Amino acid sequence: MLRFSANLSMLYPQHAFLDRFAAAAADGFKGVEYVGAYDYPATQIADVLRENGLTQALFNLPVGDWVAGERGIACLPERRDEFRSSVDQAIGYAYETGCKQVNCLAGIAPSGADRDELETTLVSNLQFAAARFADAGIKLLLEPINTKDMPGYLINTTDHYEAIAARVGSDNLYLQYDFYHMQIMQGDLIRTLERLQPRIAHVQIADNPGRHEPGTGEINYANIFTALSRLGYAGWIGAEYRPSGDTSSSFGWVPE
Ligand SMILES: O=C(O)[C@H](O)C(=O)CO
Numbered sequence: 001m002l003r004f005s006a007n008l009s010m011l012y013p014q015h016a017f018l019d020r021f022a023a024a025a026a027d028g029f030k031g032v033e034y035v036g037a038y039d040y041p042a043t044q045i046a047d048v049l050r051e052n053g054l055t056q057a058l059f060n061l062p063v064g065d066w067v068a069g070e071r072g073i074a075c076l077p078e079r080r081d082e083f084r085s086s087v088d089q090a091i092g093y094a095y096e097t098g099c100k101q102v103n104c105l106a107g108i109a110p111s112g113a114d115r116d117e118l119e120t121t122l123v124s125n126l127q128f129a130a131a132r133f134a135d136a137g138i139k140l141l142l143e144p145i146n147t148k149d150m151p152g153y154l155i156n157t158t159d160h161y162e163a164i165a166a167r168v169g170s171d172n173l174y175l176q177y178d179f180y181h182m183q184i185m186q187g188d189l190i191r192t193l194e195r196l197q198p199r200i201a202h203v204q205i206a207d208n209p210g211r212h213e214p215g216t217g218e219i220n221y222a223n224i225f226t227a228l229s230r231l232g233y234a235g236w237i238g239a240e241y242r243p244s245g246d247t248s249s250s251f252g253w254v255p256e
């Protein structure tokens with residue numbers, strides 16, 4: 001049985017963030033996810049989840065200054081201490097909201113930076129975080145992201161995820177497989193899903209081009225949902241897209 005989670009950073013843009021939970025529940029979602037809710041007390045998020053009968057499926061480690069263009073700090077050597085204290089902050093939010101998995105955004109490579117140094121920093125930070133999250137019973141995820149939407153982002157392919165994961169050497173580092181990003185970067189979506197499925201803890205969906213709802217572009221989501229069912233995928237499927245119109249009218253892709 002496939003389970004869908006509403007990505008509240010993208011769906012229901014007409015509502016204030018805290019009102020998006022009720023909108024998702026009214027549309028039948030049982031789970032929600034978002035980039036992060038660190039501007040709100042964790043207890044407030046827990047309350048709104050409870051009031052709406054929702055499970056917290058996923059959120060990200062603190063991503064740095066999003067408005068200034070940061071997309072994670074895990075690869076930035078001078079932010080090592082900040083990253084490590086952000087792990088404790090994320091664990092606190094995960095405990096309070098009952099969330100069992102947290103995604104790490106690697107960050108944008110500063111122009112001219114030494115990529116080896118960035119990767120070494122990322123590996124060391126992920127080793128630290130994977131161990132802390134394991135002690136807390138929470139999975140740590142790493143997501144490759146396409147270079148067109150996010151130029152300079154450090155991890156862009158599943159091969160790169162695998163290379164980093166091999167260096168991290170922890171059973172508690174999983175892949176967040178976003179079909180939209182991987183369609184842009186490498187295609188071969190279902191074969192890669194089949195190969196990496198044991199390490200995939202969360203998937204996300206959007207169509208390409210446009211990053212709108214499934215059915216608006218070139219990705220065959222009917223086949224992808226069949227593959228996920230066939231493989232016995234038991235995680236959440238995050239609806240992480242910008243609706244082409246009204247969010248509540250965008251769910252024609254949900255399988256019967
Ligand atoms: O953009 C994405 O695909 C990520 O999942 C995210 O959380 C924010 O960039």
Ligand SMILES: [Mg+2]
Nearest residue numbers: 143178204240
């Ligand atoms: Mg994603």
